[in-house]
Amino acid sequence: MSTIRDVAKLANVSVATVSRVINANGYVNENTKQKVEEAIKQLNYRPNDVARSLFNGRSKMIALFVPDIQNPFFPELARAVEDMANSRGYTFILCNTDNNNQKEIDYLQALLQKSIDGFIFVSSTIKAEQIENINVPIVAMDRKISPELVSVTVDNRDGARQAVEYLQSIGCKRIGHICGPENVSSSRNRLQGYLDVVKKEDWLTSDFVQVGDHSIQGGLVAAMELLQKNPDIDGIFAANDLMAVGVLKAAEQLGIRVPEQLSVIGFDNTEPGKVTTPQLTTINQPIYDIGKRAAELLIQQIETPDSGIESVIYNVELIVRGSTKPLQS
Incomplete structure (x- = not known):
């Protein structure tokens, strides 16, 4: 398996230059950038995610916590979060918590050790004080956790x-x-x-x-x-x-x-x-819109921490079908 040093040697540049190209961090002139990209392609080099996260401080991973994946409401939300995460280059992790607070805490601790970039919570059991010292962005979805936490809900x-x-x-x-x-x-x-x-x-x-x-x-x-x-x-x-x-x-x-x-x-x-x-x-x-917007707000907080993000409340509407009597004339 090729290493970053192999890429640097083939392109005749330093390892630091290869890192700047891979992470789009810092200036690299166009000719050098092309040489590095050609070497990466020729060697079929795949950057190490752990090394990349150490370099730029991000893992490009976000996690969604849901209480019951068997409830069809939550897979629809999860699909929207996953679609948005993938479109922005983030890996998506789904955690089914079974409305179990200890399970939530265990997931939190495990993912924080893996340098997770942010969390989306659908939870009625997590307590505000349990997440107040977490130093990555969090968005509450469907249910509010605390007034201070950004949320995406409906009326x-x-x-x-x-x-x-x-x-x-x-x-x-x-x-x-x-x-x-x-x-x-x-x-x-x-x-x-x-x-x-x-x-x-x-x-x-x-x-x-x-x-x-x-x-x-x-x-x-x-x-x-x-x-x-x-x-x-x-x-x-x-x-x-x-x-x-x-x-x-x-x-x-x-x-x-x-x-x-x-x-x-x-x-x-x-x-x-x-x-x-x-x-x-x-x-x-609007289930899909809720999930998509929650992921957008989380990624916005990750990438621009001082952007002043506000909570979102969507309107809802009545859909009339056969389980109710017709309107009386």
């Missing part, structure tokens, strides 16, 4: 309001909500959006809100409890599509017709809701 509260107001507009009189875990900021905001719309209704009790775990099974269990405690519920807003699919399954088991007797709305606009029968009405968030 979850407004999306929830859109969902519940639409259920009211099609004639639903008693609307239940299946929220996500309390420690997830997006879940709290979606619950608040639901309450913004129904908080003055005389029928509202704590029985109209059940907690799920963002899975189909969690949605099914929560929906069974909702519908058995409150058989007059005629609309359910679930905090993500997987739980909304669980609602459809619960309705089927209970002999409740969707949408004739029960209208159902999810959140995310992921693939599972597009293949159910009926297809799922949902709140669309």
Whole structure:
């Protein structure tokens, strides 16, 4: 295997000159640069990543932490981050944390030892004090970690309001909500959006809100409890599509017709809701754009640390499909 010294010898230049060409760092006249590039090509030389990172202080690696890679929302985010990272010459590392704080810390420590350039976190378990002394850029995505940390999210509260107001507009009189875990900021905001719309209704009790775990099974269990405690519920807003699919399954088991007797709305606009029968009405968030923007902001912080980056909040929109009744004329 060829070394940088072999390249320098063939091009008749110093090792330092070869390093400047490889890392695009410092001035090298055009003729010398061409000689070095021809020698690299002739020898099929591949620069050592560790040596390169020692030279320029960067590994050209970024990592994305997600809580559950089996949830179809996160692979869509990951694809966008990976595409953007690759287009900018960065290696992408995906870490599935299982909502486990110790696993997050273990990944952090291991990657910092490998001179990682930055992190994107989707996390509800990492604590702000656990990352405040990390000396590489961090971007929070989908969920906020602390007000001081740059984040890329959507207007979850407004999306929830859109969902519940639409259920009211099609004639639903008693609307239940299946929220996500309390420690997830997006879940709290979606619950608040639901309450913004129904908080003055005389029928509202704590029985109209059940907690799920963002899975189909969690949605099914929560929906069974909702519908058995409150058989007059005629609309359910679930905090993500997987739980909304669980609602459809619960309705089927209970002999409740969707949408004739029960209208159902999810959140995310992921693939599972597009293949159910009926297809799922949902709140669309621009998943790919979120991932792409988070990667852009992270790389911007890496390459221009003093650029004054601000958090981003995307708008969401209602996508109407077959799980809700038609609008009343």
